[in-house]
Amino acid sequence: MKKNELYETLMNHRSIRSYTDQPVNEQEMTLIMNAVQAAPSSINGQQVTVISIEDLQTKEKIAELTGNQPWVAQAPVFLLFCADFFRAKLAAEQNEENLVITEGMESILVGATDVGLAMGNAIAVAESLELGIVPIGGVRNQPLELIELLGLPEYVFPVSGLVVGHPADLSAKKPRLPQKAVWHKERYDTNLDGLIKEYDQTISNYLDERTNGEENRGWSQQVSSLYNHIYYPEVRKMLVRQGFNFK
């Protein structure tokens, strides 16, 4: 197989939650942001904005708003990835058109997907520069306060944060679902119960070993205990507040 440096970097991805105090320099940030902009974008709409935060007080506030995640304040830089139709709004005004896309679910899907693509590029470049990262879904925990704090205008909403810095130590790589469960050929195959049970055993063994028996729940137990409620219930309110509708 012709594996290569890029492939190895992606396969080596892991979440880092402990950072040294070495800063991320402007050149590194520029490479990351160049890659953010190089990601594919639906209709070339470029509906992604990144706010980079280095101010300690702001990072501390964000650490709190995201559900008390200390690495947000500890790491040198926090990136907020937003889906952004505010520029589309300005574009519409400049051309005396109405902005209608934000009335429909389509805009939510496109915005989030494009953020994922852009953030994936940011992560890949950061890790290729030997920086560590951890995505922060917790930006959807108290999104209205975050919007206020960072001055997000209408038609912009936070999708994910990304902590970036120099790793103080490397975490382990958790095993993933058996590939047959996520890669289907020609048609969706709903026969998945056995694969989930197999993966439960893998995760259970993995955790048992790493925690000296303190944690050994399987994947299905963990996921079902997190998905038996809407754990970020403010998301709809945030979208309405920012001007979106769900037609």
Place this chain on the structure above:
Amino acid sequence: MKKNELYETLMNHRSIRSYTDQPVNEQEMTLIMNAVQAAPSSINGQQVTVISIEDLQTKEKIAELTGNQPWVAQAPVFLLFCADFFRAKLAAEQNEENLVITEGMESILVGATDVGLAMGNAIAVAESLELGIVPIGGVRNQPLELIELLGLPEYVFPVSGLVVGHPADLSAKKPRLPQKAVWHKERYDTNLDGLIKEYDQTISNYLDERTNGEENRGWSQQVSSLYNHIYYPEVRKMLVRQGFNFK
């Protein structure tokens, strides 16, 4: 600057709409799918499924459903990227829990973001192997028919397609928005009108040159003419049909 191979590959990204008939082999597909699974995933939920389609008749049907995109049928392989909470449903059943996450907007955001992250990895690996790709948002054009065609169960919805093959010719790289428009420091800066006008001029000149004067609309004109309506209006219906709610 310590640029590297990975960075150069990401910066070289472009959409390819013309392919040779050389197949994508199983080893290449496996590297792509390994990278899909290595992408970060919210709560380790792994809510991404890829259906790979090589059957010509199915690809022809998809080419039609996505709004007559001939490259979908021409290229050797079409990947459908889905947000997938069906495995979470099975996990809930195995643990006698209720699946509630799909009642809220949170699940739509998480699903689409994770698909973006995973698809970004797929694109990066494909391009590092000198394959060409083009993302197909048109899978949201007639999504109910696509769901039927590929047998997607409840709690699974198509987010984007990805055409993969060997490029017959290289397209050009369109210039992006000025970086100041998408990278804000510490706080969102709404002062963007001038940057949009500057970019309009860049795109207008770029197109004028490449089409011998036939097309010279700026970015804001193009975007506002596409965003003055909901161009994939079936998205909400698709989500409802698949079992989602928007609380």
